[in-house]
Amino acid sequence: MGKKTVLVVDDTAFMRMTLKNILEKNGYSVIGEGEDGLQAIELYKELNPSLVTMDITMPNLDGIKAIEEIIKHDAGAVIIVVSAMGQKALVIDALNAGAKDFVVKPFQPERITEALQKVSRG
Amino acid sequence: MDRQEQEYIDIFQAEAGEYLQILNRCALRLEEKPTDRESLQEAFRVVHSLKGMAGTMGYQNIMKITHCLENILEELQAGAIVPNPSTMDIIFEGVDLLQGALQNPDQEEPRELEQAEELTLKIKEICSTATDDHGPASGPFPRPLLRLDETEKETIRLAKEKDQLIYVVAVTLKPHAPLKSVRAYMVLRCLESYGEIVATAPSEQDLEDENFNHFFQVVLAAGQPLGLGLREELLNITDVEEASYTPWEELKAAETAVKPGSDPANREGGGAFHQGLVEKMVRVETAKLDQLVNLVGEMVVARTRVLELGRGHSEELDHLLEQLTQSITNLQETSMKLRMVPIKQVFDRFPRMVRDISRSRGKRVRLQITGEQTELDRSIVNRLADPLVHLIRNAIDHGIEPETEREARGKNREGTILLQAFHEGNNIVIQVEDDGAGIDPEVIKRKAIDKGVISPEAAAGLTGQGVLNLIFASGLSTSSAVTDVSGRGVGMDAVKTSIEALHGSIQIESRLSEMTRFTLRLPLTLAIINSLLVKSARQVLAIPIEGIRENVMLEPSQVKSVQENKVVNLRGEVICLHRLSRLLGFPDHDNSEPSAFPVVIVEAGGKKAGLIVEELIGQQEIMIKSLGHYLKGLKGIAGATILGDGRVTLIVDVVSLLP
Numbered sequence: 107m108g109k110k111t112v113l114v115v116d117d118t119a120f121m122r123m124t125l126k127n128i129l130e131k132n133g134y135s136v137i138g139e140g141e142d143g144l145q146a147i148e149l150y151k152e153l154n155p156s157l158v159t160m161d162i163t164m165p166n167l168d169g170i171k172a173i174e175e176i177i178k179h180d181a182g183a184v185i186i187v188v189s190a191m192g193q194k195a196l197v198i199d200a201l202n203a204g205a206k207d208f209v210v211k212p213f214q215p216e217r218i219t220e221a222l223q224k225v226s227r228g
Numbered sequence: 229m230d231r232q233e234q235e236y237i238d239i240f241q242a243e244a245g246e247y248l249q250i251l252n253r254c255a256l257r258l259e260e261k262p263t264d265r266e267s268l269q270e271a272f273r274v275v276h277s278l279k280g281m282a283g284t285m286g287y288q289n290i291m292k293i294t295h296c297l298e299n300i301l302e303e304l305q306a307g308a309i310v311p312n313p314s315t316m317d318i319i320f321e322g323v324d325l326l327q328g329a330l331q332n333p334d335q336e337e338p339r340e341l342e343q344a345e346e347l348t349l350k351i352k353e354i355c356s357t358a359t360d361d362h363g364p365a366s367g368p369f370p371r372p373l374l375r376l377d378e379t380e381k382e383t384i385r386l387a388k389e390k391d392q393l394i395y396v397v398a399v400t401l402k403p404h405a406p407l408k409s410v411r412a413y414m415v416l417r418c419l420e421s422y423g424e425i426v427a428t429a430p431s432e433q434d435l436e437d438e439n440f441n442h443f444f445q446v447v448l449a450a451g452q453p454l455g456l457g458l459r460e461e462l463l464n465i466t467d468v469e470e471a472s473y474t475p476w477e478e479l480k481a482a483e484t485a486v487k488p489g490s491d492p493a494n495r496e497g498g499g500a501f502h503q504g505l506v507e508k509m510v511r512v513e514t515a516k517l518d519q520l521v522n523l524v525g526e527m528v529v530a531r532t533r534v535l536e537l538g539r540g541h542s543e544e545l546d547h548l549l550e551q552l553t554q555s556i557t558n559l560q561e562t563s564m565k566l567r568m569v570p571i572k573q574v575f576d577r578f579p580r581m582v583r584d585i586s587r588s589r590g591k592r593v594r595l596q597i598t599g600e601q602t603e604l605d606r607s608i609v610n611r612l613a614d615p616l617v618h619l620i621r622n623a624i625d626h627g628i629e630p631e632t633e634r635e636a637r638g639k640n641r642e643g644t645i646l647l648q649a650f651h652e653g654n655n656i657v658i659q660v661e662d663d664g665a666g667i668d669p670e671v672i673k674r675k676a677i678d679k680g681v682i683s684p685e686a687a688a689g690l691t692g693q694g695v696l697n698l699i700f701a702s703g704l705s706t707s708s709a710v711t712d713v714s715g716r717g718v719g720m721d722a723v724k725t726s727i728e729a730l731h732g733s734i735q736i737e738s739r740l741s742e743m744t745r746f747t748l749r750l751p752l753t754l755a756i757i758n759s760l761l762v763k764s765a766r767q768v769l770a771i772p773i774e775g776i777r778e779n780v781m782l783e784p785s786q787v788k789s790v791q792e793n794k795v796v797n798l799r800g801e802v803i804c805l806h807r808l809s810r811l812l813g814f815p816d817h818d819n820s821e822p823s824a825f826p827v828v829i830v831e832a833g834g835k836k837a838g839l840i841v842e843e844l845i846g847q848q849e850i851m852i853k854s855l856g857h858y859l860k861g862l863k864g865i866a867g868a869t870i871l872g873d874g875r876v877t878l879i880v881d882v883v884s885l886l887p
Contacts, residue, residue: 197410210406
């Protein structure tokens, strides 16, 4: 089986770069990067990645709405929320919307790979 | 040191030793089943008692170690830490340290103190990760207690009516988990797909507000039994370190067991029972017991003489003698029972041993024990340990295959060794069975030929059981690699010899790539044996019944001479004949060949032989007396006994008798 493909969604380039680095180092292939929820939905439909990392607070369309739309399109989508501290209620909303797991920023690289491994196994 | 002080130390050591065995057992059970609260509570109780005892004696080191263990067990009980392998390793380490410290409790070696210090640190580390607070959001909260209000109790009652199963799910999060409340939420959501959440501890509100450390419990009413799947699902949630569930009833039972007296209806159960048992026991030196049994034995012999002399003088005396006889019989039975101990004493050491050896061999082995309450004579129990250790080690080392090999064969990755004991007539039977590779007869044959145990020609004629029995031959080791565990080539023959020295027998069964089973048959006691009294060279001799296969009357015409030996063909089997008196070196006056003579067919070490005697007298239970130091090790003589008429008779030792 080939590498797992990942779509990284975050409004900051720094975060996207950090995530991309971690993921590629750990054998994932980042096939797309989105800056907001709208791009996330477009890219998901276009690329059909095996995993998505999703920021919550983003311009134009937030992560939770994006998750809802993606799940509507593909009920089996595997999305991990990457949230900042103190966003407890939003994380719960994201989980209810269909996210499989979450990671809290700032995070250690192994936290994200661990989460990805768990969701792609389960 | 004065006598009394030594006596205290002896009692301390004996009792502490027992406690350690219990502790070992509890730890093993806990390792196997982390939710086993009963074992946890028992372990705690035992460690606590040990600490108290050591305190009384002033043994600082033991106190320190037990104090450490107490801490870790307390945390386990509270659910603040989980019985994972590293926790269990520390507990086992503590047990080992205690074992060492017990040898010389009053002489504290600096090295031991150092080790105790190290252990303390390790335990502190484990416990602190559990209770340390990590930032203001997760302050040290009191341990959540599962208390149900009336509504919740009613919910449980209703759920039970609907045939739902009530479980308590215990979840531990990783110490540094961020957004614990969300993890708890994920756990609850996962549980909701299995049933209805009745209650949580702490409350759902506290879970949401992160008013908990890392541990919480959920009462769940499930539609069907919770399998292993749920645990896996929970562990797959990020930051969930441990998850377990216990049926509500089990938890309740365990709770009432540790609080004897709290509920009058439950006073008979659990902990109260244990307490009662301890109070009913008295510790007695074994030498005193042996002396008692010996004295009773002499009384039994004297009784027979008194009966012979006293009978018929007066009715009153006859009546009294009758009563005396009855009492002595009862006394004899009771005193024999005093010597009986459950085989548990030996079996108890094996779970730990199997764990350690199988770990060192990188194999997964489960030891299943049944019949550990089966009783037998103490003197036999003590001498059974070594042979059983050998058999079990062999089973792990040569029997159970490595995991990958087992998997390739379509077997469970985990091998099983079944150790069981049961009574069969006047014998105790002990079986050691493994579901491993079995024994390859061809390998055995080749080995036996290579080592010169058997000639190639003889080997060719051997089949099935005959080949398997070769492994009892001396100098045959079947493992191609010599390991530190077994396979040093002093294997099975030593086992067989020691079992036979106990008047027992050993058998082997094996199916290639399926199983191997050793069956040991032993008398319940060594003090009294069933024997056949015979006359040889005008002397009465006793032959233990276990060695006898049959008695036959032979006519001279049936006896053939092969080379210098006299043999008889008994139903197709050629058996060597020996005059018993000659084997024992008695002067043999009678060389005449009578028309028919009795022959006792005996078997020992796989060899059969016929012992020619003058007369068969009959079967009798005899009490074995040793011949004392000077006559110890006489070839062909196992001991002596006193017959009812007061005559001393030698007991024949068939094993060493046969040429």
